[in-house]
Amino acid sequence: xxxxxxxxxLLKEAEAQISQASTREKNFALEKVAEAIDNSREEILxxxxxxxxxxxxxxxxxxxxxxxxxxxxxxxxxxEGIKIVIKLPDPVWKSDRVWTVENGLxxxxxxxxxxxxxxxxxxxxxxxxxxxxxxxxxxxxxxLRGSSTAINSNLSLVKAIKEGLKRSNISPDVIxxxxxxxxxxxxxxxxxxxxxxxxxxxxxxxxxxxxxxxSLVPTLQTGVGNCHVFVDKSADLxxxxxIVENAKTQRVGVCNACETLLVHxxxxxxxxxKLYEKLKGQVEFRGCKKTMSIIxxxxxxxxxxxxxxxxxxxxxxxxxxxxxxxxxxNKYGSKHSEAIVTENYSNxxxxxxxxxxxxxxxxxxxxxxxxxEFGFGAEMGISTQKIHARGPIxxxxxxxxxxxxxxxxxxxx
Amino acid sequence: xxxxxxxxxLLKEAEAQISQASTREKNFALEKVAEAIDNSREEILxxxxxxxxxxxxxxxxxxxxxxxxxxxxxxxxxxEGIKIVIKLPDPVWKSDRVWTVENGLxxxxxxxxxxxxxxxxxxxxxxxxxxxxxxxxxxxxxxLRGSSTAINSNLSLVKAIKEGLKRSNISPDVIxxxxxxxxxxxxxxxxxxxxxxxxxxxxxxxxxxxxxxxSLVPTLQTGVGNCHVFVDKSADLxxxxxIVENAKTQRVGVCNACETLLVHxxxxxxxxxKLYEKLKGQVEFRGCKKTMSIIxxxxxxxxxxxxxxxxxxxxxxxxxxxxxxxxxxNKYGSKHSEAIVTENYSNxxxxxxxxxxxxxxxxxxxxxxxxxEFGFGAEMGISTQKIHARGPIxxxxxxxxxxxxxxxxxxxx
Numbered sequence: 001x002x003x004x005x006x007x008x009x010l011l012k013e014a015e016a017q018i019s020q021a022s023t024r025e026k027n028f029a030l031e032k033v034a035e036a037i038d039n040s041r042e043e044i045l046x047x048x049x050x051x052x053x054x055x056x057x058x059x060x061x062x063x064x065x066x067x068x069x070x071x072x073x074x075x076x077x078x079x080e081g082i083k084i085v086i087k088l089p090d091p092v093w094k095s096d097r098v099w100t101v102e103n104g105l106x107x108x109x110x111x112x113x114x115x116x117x118x119x120x121x122x123x124x125x126x127x128x129x130x131x132x133x134x135x136x137x138x139x140x141x142x143x144l145r146g147s148s149t150a151i152n153s154n155l156s157l158v159k160a161i162k163e164g165l166k167r168s169n170i171s172p173d174v175i176x177x178x179x180x181x182x183x184x185x186x187x188x189x190x191x192x193x194x195x196x197x198x199x200x201x202x203x204x205x206x207x208x209x210x211x212x213x214x215s216l217v218p219t220l221q222t223g224v225g226n227c228h229v230f231v232d233k234s235a236d237l238x239x240x241x242x243i244v245e246n247a248k249t250q251r252v253g254v255c256n257a258c259e260t261l262l263v264h265x266x267x268x269x270x271x272x273x274k275l276y277e278k279l280k281g282q283v284e285f286r287g288c289k290k291t292m293s294i295i296x297x298x299x300x301x302x303x304x305x306x307x308x309x310x311x312x313x314x315x316x317x318x319x320x321x322x323x324x325x326x327x328x329x330n331k332y333g334s335k336h337s338e339a340i341v342t343e344n345y346s347n348x349x350x351x352x353x354x355x356x357x358x359x360x361x362x363x364x365x366x367x368x369x370x371x372x373e374f375g376f377g378a379e380m381g382i383s384t385q386k387i388h389a390r391g392p393i394x395x396x397x398x399x400x401x402x403x404x405x406x407x408x409x410x411x412x413x
Numbered sequence: 414x415x416x417x418x419x420x421x422x423l424l425k426e427a428e429a430q431i432s433q434a435s436t437r438e439k440n441f442a443l444e445k446v447a448e449a450i451d452n453s454r455e456e457i458l459x460x461x462x463x464x465x466x467x468x469x470x471x472x473x474x475x476x477x478x479x480x481x482x483x484x485x486x487x488x489x490x491x492x493e494g495i496k497i498v499i500k501l502p503d504p505v506w507k508s509d510r511v512w513t514v515e516n517g518l519x520x521x522x523x524x525x526x527x528x529x530x531x532x533x534x535x536x537x538x539x540x541x542x543x544x545x546x547x548x549x550x551x552x553x554x555x556x557l558r559g560s561s562t563a564i565n566s567n568l569s570l571v572k573a574i575k576e577g578l579k580r581s582n583i584s585p586d587v588i589x590x591x592x593x594x595x596x597x598x599x600x601x602x603x604x605x606x607x608x609x610x611x612x613x614x615x616x617x618x619x620x621x622x623x624x625x626x627x628s629l630v631p632t633l634q635t636g637v638g639n640c641h642v643f644v645d646k647s648a649d650l651x652x653x654x655x656i657v658e659n660a661k662t663q664r665v666g667v668c669n670a671c672e673t674l675l676v677h678x679x680x681x682x683x684x685x686x687k688l689y690e691k692l693k694g695q696v697e698f699r700g701c702k703k704t705m706s707i708i709x710x711x712x713x714x715x716x717x718x719x720x721x722x723x724x725x726x727x728x729x730x731x732x733x734x735x736x737x738x739x740x741x742x743n744k745y746g747s748k749h750s751e752a753i754v755t756e757n758y759s760n761x762x763x764x765x766x767x768x769x770x771x772x773x774x775x776x777x778x779x780x781x782x783x784x785x786e787f788g789f790g791a792e793m794g795i796s797t798q799k800i801h802a803r804g805p806i807x808x809x810x811x812x813x814x815x816x817x818x819x820x821x822x823x824x825x826x
Contacts (some may be wrong), residue, residue, distance in 0.1 A: 016743070016767070050643075101787070114800070130474075193625070197798075212606070212629060216626060239822035242822065246825055249826075348499045352817045353433060354433065358815065360818070361819075363823075364823040365820070368518060368818060374816070387631045391814070400799040401804070407777025408777075411656060411663070411777065411780070412786070
């Protein structure tokens, strides 16, 4: 246990300091980190190249290699990400509720850092820096466990982060990285409930399920998105086509992309051929039987309704009413992002009230579920669970609260 | 799995209805439940008597039997508890944040019910009704697993609740009770992550640890309280004596009672004899070596600093500074409730900033950490964890959020 325990003890020691750091100290440290990354471009790119070569040798898919790849412009993006976090308001030691009870005690519900956050993530090395920057700004320590595929890239990024921190008032110990990718150390991390306050898995369904099943530390589930667009009878069809096209194709490999289209059967004959005309070269359609009688598409099976394709594939199902659309979505959806396209007030109202999801849209693309688009500036993923935080996880979701009670000698009767 | 699964499926069906119920419908249902409990007094007391007799036969401690016992006045208290919940504001479908982003999308962060809550609890039968009332008011379904000791009392209470619900618009299926106390069914409940959104264990440390270790459903940890009072050098000694007496003795078996007293060594010679005079017949003192040189008490061992006595025992330690007090509390405390008695502004400020706990007091008793005392009206326990809810869990902590995004055809660029 001592390999992981040594890191956890360093985090515990660093926690008291960073939780009390001023906004100015935290922003200064982030600036120094951005500088250090800028100054380490050569080393980072050289190490990334090693990861890429190993990935090619291991026959890893092109899509994954693209996620893994860093170049100067992606490093610019990483640095820009830090600068965005610097500009965001500090989420710590604020209150939206101060009140005084009958006996004269004044109670303030103050925001405070969570303490120590753990991130278990897959191949994208930019997560290393993004997650660190959000943790530091919210006064949290962080322990990171990335994939073996990205190990050299991550190590050089963590080295640069620590070099930056050394030039600030914040201890370099606030970030710990698990260099040894042996799975047993992930398990030790997941069981360290006295040292880690929250673990966020970032990656595919398998990773998330593994973390949730094995963690004694509370977890925040992110990412899996089986999102729907429902085109209602009264929809403005031009808006509908543009929204479905955007939700499906603007970026297919993301959790807020549309996977299933539901169409009210009374407008399907008018709407589906237009949509099909627009997308047929680009998107594979899989339809229910009624859909197949209108456009020439493959048949969808029951499995399609549950699938997160992350690809240029769209399942299509006709429904008889907004109620049927709601039932279908609440049964098969992953509670991520759901949209209705309608001009009918009551249906919009019913849909937004009844759909159980982190985000529900009327006449807009599901692709907007994102910390940046919501105005949170940056995010740690999209939570699809109900407790602690639901939807984009920004700085305001990386804190907890502490009640401060100021008295004049009150005792309880 | 079908015994538990049948109940979970009923909850899932009831969830859509109760989540959309109006405040008026929920309050009406609660009134009917209160009436039904009032009308079932005889049956409830008869069944409680069976539990009591079984407990006596099983040589269960008097303290536990007292917790188990119902009489007419305790049933009055249970009914009064429901009436308090009726009067509380509905926490559902509210927003404290609506904003419009640059592209014209208007985003509202609305409160919505969690869905299905699970409660695993020990002997007090009033928890059955308290937890149900809070769940119903917050639009949640609930599944309850009580202890075998209270099984007959709980069954008659649940029967009355369901009879009340039958006279309302809310389905009696919103409450499910696990009649079979075989432990394997608790495990099935803890693993039903697709059916239950949050599990709250209410009971001793062993129960809480068991639930957290075995649950795939997110949990909310409540209850364990190793709370401290620190009497600073500049304390007003009269306030200090009254606060320590209250925090230690007003009710010893509760999580917000004081277990360890820290005293600044510069006032210990004046303060400790006065406190000792006041409490010596009632409270057993266990002191550090320095304490023993001032008052005639038993020696505290290292174990005492971690112990939640829940009894008329007080550990006493002298410290040289507010910093030493803070270190001691952050090392040994259970992050529940911590108090400083001081007239020094900077020490009060430092203590409230640096102590890591759900609630931090200046010049007041730790006994105030309570949903009722905080003005929340009622509570589901005191959370000592950092995620989702920390401190008293009232109605506002039994909801999650849903972002509603209203557009005019927006797509992501």
